[in-house]
Amino acid sequence: MRIMRAAFASRFDDVDPLAALTVGEQPEPILPHDDWVTLRVTASSLNQHDLWSLRGVGLRAEQLPMILGCDAAGVDPDGNEMVVYPVVPTPGDPRGMTILSEHFPGTLAERVAVPRSNLLPLPAGLAAADAACLPTAWLTAWRMLTAKGRVADADAVLVQGAGGGVATAAVTLAVAMGKRVYATSRDATKRERVAELGATAVEPGARLPERVDVVIETVGAATFDHSLKSAAPGARIVVSGATAGHEPKVNLRRVFAMQLEILGTSMGTPDELATLLTFCAERRVRPVVDSVVPFSRVGDAFARLHSGAVFGKVVIDHEA
Numbered sequence: 001m002r003i004m005r006a007a008f009a010s011r012f013d014d015v016d017p018l019a020a021l022t023v024g025e026q027p028e029p030i031l032p033h034d035d036w037v038t039l040r041v042t043a044s045s046l047n048q049h050d051l052w053s054l055r056g057v058g059l060r061a062e063q064l065p066m067i068l069g070c071d072a073a074g075v076d077p078d079g080n081e082m083v084v085y086p087v088v089p090t091p092g093d094p095r096g097m098t099i100l101s102e103h104f105p106g107t108l109a110e111r112v113a114v115p116r117s118n119l120l121p122l123p124a125g126l127a128a129a130d131a132a133c134l135p136t137a138w139l140t141a142w143r144m145l146t147a148k149g150r151v152a153d154a155d156a157v158l159v160q161g162a163g164g165g166v167a168t169a170a171v172t173l174a175v176a177m178g179k180r181v182y183a184t185s186r187d188a189t190k191r192e193r194v195a196e197l198g199a200t201a202v203e204p205g206a207r208l209p210e211r212v213d214v215v216i217e218t219v220g221a222a223t224f225d226h227s228l229k230s231a232a233p234g235a236r237i238v239v240s241g242a243t244a245g246h247e248p249k250v251n252l253r254r255v256f257a258m259q260l261e262i263l264g265t266s267m268g269t270p271d272e273l274a275t276l277l278t279f280c281a282e283r284r285v286r287p288v289v290d291s292v293v294p295f296s297r298v299g300d301a302f303a304r305l306h307s308g309a310v311f312g313k314v315v316i317d318h319e320a
């Protein structure tokens with residue numbers, strides 16, 4: 001059995017997820033089916049999902065150790081540079097699918113096994129480190145704006161919690177699509193940075209100069225009432241996460257009187273990821289990268305994400 005370096009959950013810790021992270025050696029992945037291949041990972045990026053896994057959300061003790069990581073770019077067995085689509089059909093899971101690191105080992109390793117059809121070509125002009133930011137947070141933001149939010153029909157967009165990976169993606173993409181974008185953050189430095197991306201930055205709860213047609217919600221309880229109050233008649237409030245609590249109070253009178261749509265979404269399709277990759281390559285849109293950390297210091301990368309200070313994606317360089 002060949003071994004490789006990997007970052008994995010060796011136990012669960014709800015209070016201190018960083019204590020449940022181990023960086024060490026794991027067996028190289030076994031291909032579970034004939035149509036699976038092994039990718040040599042060159043770059044990956046972290047998501048809140050990785051911290052939730054360390055807390056034990058979505059994993060059972062008998063699945064440990066579990067290699068973490070949903071996002072990656074790398075080189076396939078034929079030498080082609082590819083990007084990983086992280087959603088894998090999983091019979092037996094109630095959703096019919098899982099995301100890498102939930103059932104199958106994740107991307108924070110030298111190698112990851114995936115169905116061949118989960119590999120998309122890295123477009124010319126896009127660096128592997130940038131592409132490794134796109135498959136989870138950016139794909140989620142893309143679907144929130146396009147298929148769910150129907151942003152093509154919108155003039156103005158509100159993005160709550162401007163520092164997160166999904167939020168910075170939504171701001172960047174909506175600005176690139178020519179929309180008026182408002183973004184909230186509790187933090188003055190993050191408000192400055194999101195303004196540099198082209199958004200009008202406001203404090204959480206602040207009255208906007210206009211009502212918006214699409215709201216991008218990943219914060220949850222702390223911002224949901226503001227999302228409802230900021231929505232124009234017929235607006236779409238699209239939810240893909242609830243970092244600050246999943247049980248907000250919802251003013252239903254406002255929902256029906258303003259004919260609002262509250263839409264849940266998770267990830268996106270392989271075709272949507274391919275469209276997003278092309279959009280970024282052709283429009284020269286690049287992900288907002290908080291920091292690039294060598295794999296040898298992957299623990300520091302987790303600590304940075306856990307600190308809440310990140311602005312954009314934390315990228316792991318697997319070749320350093």
Ligand SMILES: NC(=O)c1ccc[n+]([C@@H]2O[C@H](COP(=O)([O-])OP(=O)(O)OC[C@H]3O[C@@H](n4cnc5c(N)ncnc54)[C@H](OP(=O)(O)O)[C@@H]3O)[C@@H](O)[C@H]2O)c1
Pocket residue numbers: 047048049136137140160161162163164165166167184185186187190218219222223240241242243244265266267
């Ligand atoms: N469904 C999917 O497919 C999918 C994919 C990716 C992510 N997600 C989910 O989406 C959520 C966002 O993830 P992310 O990695 O983009 O960002 P994140 O790191 O979870 O942060 C999002 C923002 O939440 C705000 N926030 C956090 N705690 C808060 C509090 N107590 N009060 C007010 N605001 C608070 C922060 O805004 P400020 O500091 O700027 O105020 C932060 O920038 C997560 O829950 C994640 O699990 C879902």
